Amino acid sequence: MAILGVTGWLFLRPETVSPRVILTGGEVLTMSPTAGARSVEAVLVENGLITAVGALADFSDKDAQIYDLNGRVLTPGLIEPHTHPLATALLGAAVDVSGFTHSSRVEVMQTLRKAADGAALTPWLIAYGWDPVAIADLAPPSLSELDEIAPDRPMVVITQMLHEVFANSAAMAAASVPFQSEQHQEGVIRDENGKATGAFRELNAVNLILGAMPTADPAMVELLLRRQYAVYAKAGYTSIGITGAVGKHEDPVGLLRDVGHDDAPLRSFLYLLSHQKGDIGGTDDFKILGTKFWMDGSPFTGGAAFADAYEDTTLTKDRMHIPHGHLGPLTPIAHDFLAKVSSLQAKGHQIAVHAQGERALDAVLAAFEAAGPAPSGVTHRIEHNALITEAQIEKARNLGISLGFFVDHIYFYGDVLPQIVGERAQRYMPVAQAMRSGAVTTLHGDHPASPLDPLRTLRVAVERRSASGETVTAPDQALTREEALRAMTLMAAEQLGQGATLGSIEVGKRADFTLFHGDPLTADWQDLAIAGTWKDGQPVHTGYSGWLRLGPVWSVFKNMLF
Template sequence: MPFAIEADLILHNGRIWCGREEGISNAVAVWQGKVLATGSNADILSLKGSATEVIDLEGRFASPGLIDNHLHLIATGIAMGFVDATPAAAPTLAALMKGISERAATTPKGGWVRARGYDQVKLDTGRHPTREDLDRAAPDHPVMLTRACGHVSVANSRALALAGISEQTPVPDGGVIGLTDGKLNGFLAENAQNLVKAVMPEATTEELIEGIERAGQHLLSFGITSCMDAAVGHVAGFPEIQAYEMAKVAGRLPVRVWLTLLGDPGVSIVEESWRAGLVCGAGDDMLRVGGVKIFLDGSAGGRTAWMTRPYQGEPDNIGVQMLSDAVVEQVVKDCHDRGYQMVCHAIGDGAIEQLITAYEKALAANPDSDRRHRIEHCGFPTAEQNARMKTAGILPAPQMAFIHDFGDSYISVLGEERGVASYPIGTWMRMGLKPSTGSDSPVCSPDPFPNLHAMITRQTGKGTVMDAAEKLGRAEALQAYTEYGAWSQKAEAVKGRLVPGQWADIAVFDNDLLEAPAATVLSGTRCLLTLLAGRIVYDAR
């Protein structure tokens, strides 16, 4: 008599989307953390044993756990303790300054006040806050207010003084120090921000672990079970690796993480990681070393993404080129030759051109037909660049939440024609480039519903349609958030679909993401249940 496996867990009586090709099942059985079978209620319930846990989904919609293709997990957890400067929390300059003032009132004099999330286009003033604004709000504290994108900050006089920044300070390569009428206005972009960050207190190991845990639990509340930490080393250098390992050993790593190693010259942790044996693929399905990241430009909304044509109203501004061609090509080649997948930040078409060229040269010198080098964000590619990506096997890794949060800003700074054409995910899907999606949190909230809404409608938060030809179908959007997220990490064999043998990472929602009205997907959807390896790790039922 053959041995019959009894499921550890069965979810039944639902609409379970197993993947774009697999479609809908009514039930799924889990055994030893992985999917045992999917099918009809009757077939799957036949696998029930005396110890099987059974969950009635009561008709609700379930999918593979979502995969955020690019966020900053530690930074997200730490930023959750900052003053909330997002447009929702602080729609006016007065409200923003009030929040900073209130935080200063509860912070010992001389202690740092951090805030993040503003977008000058959405403020009532239509401009960046200034050093003077911050001085009035918190005269006795150093303050650093960071734009949503993370590529621009504003510092007050105390922060600038602590950093030793004056009107005579040399501007760092790849940076901007703002002046108005020859005087510091507090504006710092790209590498210039590091001057202030260098005099802030360093995060302790416990603070790093707390950030991992806090942000990971937050992701689980949205049905996100996997993510890529997009610049490990950016907050505290190589000790972030230790923090991740300690969090995992202590049971404080809530989600699966693919670690991207910061590779920028001067702050790179690649050499230390290489010496420690942290090569691409090292680890397990809970915590694995992924690719290497360098920054090639800034953000479009902050007017620092490197474009080949000037920004609207600024004929001399094409953004910021962070590194020379020679440096980019050398870093890419060195890491490629060591076996690393590259996952580099490039938003403007100038930066995308520089990066594709570097990838092509590295692949020509040392061919690998399945390396899957990625272009993080990839906001404003040309048709010719898309074709070269296809030929070279390069993956676009956009964050479609940007359309919802920043689409109107793109039109404002680039004009209608270039703005609406940004992040052409429909084109990429039709070309077979397997685009994934994410949030870049804390740049945007990791909340997946604005992201999904933007993919299926191409609407901004204000309702502007950003080129309807780039819309995705519902199943395509979910595929980007699951299967293609796994593909971008070379993990498609173990997660991203609900098929036998893959991890039983499952999210249950109170709306049918394939059928519910688009407006309801955006504003009326909640995650009710999240499972990681068949264990309930979030329950809002």
């Protein structure tokens, strides 16, 4: 038994190195803003900070431990500037009905029927990933279909981009949504007779249903979140920007703060939702930066506020149910957004705004311009930017606004984008134009809206090729590999206001690194892989001992028994 215990300890214990260590024996890409991706021979780290960068022979400190990279490539830690870890953790425990694992409506409905009586985090049955854009025959579920699958159990099916849900009668009853009403309620989809169809579209309507869901066991949610942080680290990230504390929990901000402070495998920077409270600032591990808003919705539900109408195609009419001539609305926040900007930036809040269509982008830029520079020197950010124009990019750059792009749209939906936006697909996600304008430009995955994979994000920004390989969208907007890596390191740090301490391998910055098998600037994509991450000069451990905590485990066990 003792031998087993020692063996288990040796297996689970995290690797550690001396507080004074020299990393060498592989390529080191500094991503320095002055020297680009310049490769150096060695990096000296002391107590979590980079204290020297250059040739190994130039380091005068001979007492430091030598850490052999064994031919691996060291870069600044990858940064995901726009993600939702709590929602990703919770929806990872939902029933998967996504286009990543299903190819037909029959398969999706079979999955729902099999799960109808299965175990879940709460008494409600939650399915995630419904995607009529990815699955060609995926017509919306009717209310009668959902009621047949779960006649008594509340059931909600959430679309892949999280901007539409379908609820059965039990879920609508729990949410106090009337089945019959002549009163119009934004986003609650009814037939011509005022009968609810079970569909709820865009933020306010979606929250009518999701807000009625019971919360899961807090201890279980904490464990899921801790595991999710380890998943980010294993994928190669050392910092994340949480653009909205989204996810069902009694205190999501408090949970994110607690987990972020407790020896987390990565740093987290949080933007509050408009109703959430929290003081700006924090520690090097967890900080609240500001507030997140939505100016429009998803292009894949008809919610993006385009300047010109959606295309009139079989996809938009029959599967997305978008009426002819539809432009997509601005969200209600447009009415008083300027006042909110002026008030929040005076308090030191950085504001992040979801804006996909040109009309939404115009509204955001007009408010930022009218509000004037933030007294605190904070610079704001715009998220996704699907159809941002050249003039809007220039305006954003002049206002000091950073631009984040969700390039996975191109990978997962590139084959059908012309059926949704027509010729505008040839200027969809104009990342190169933004970066070469001089604007701070970043890449993100908006998880859980896309699977977690920074190497896919890097590759899509460079190749702009769809998952099928058949479509290259707006090839003139492709980044070089160095530009894409800079967008995921140095520029992401700058967008989060952390450029002085993160994002490049330079003296005085935090020793946060990502290790690669293969050179991300030159290797064949199939030969490129994440080898690990470091935070504060120590290798990050992503195994069970890195995230499992006995307190919440015991609480979950007790709740299951009693």
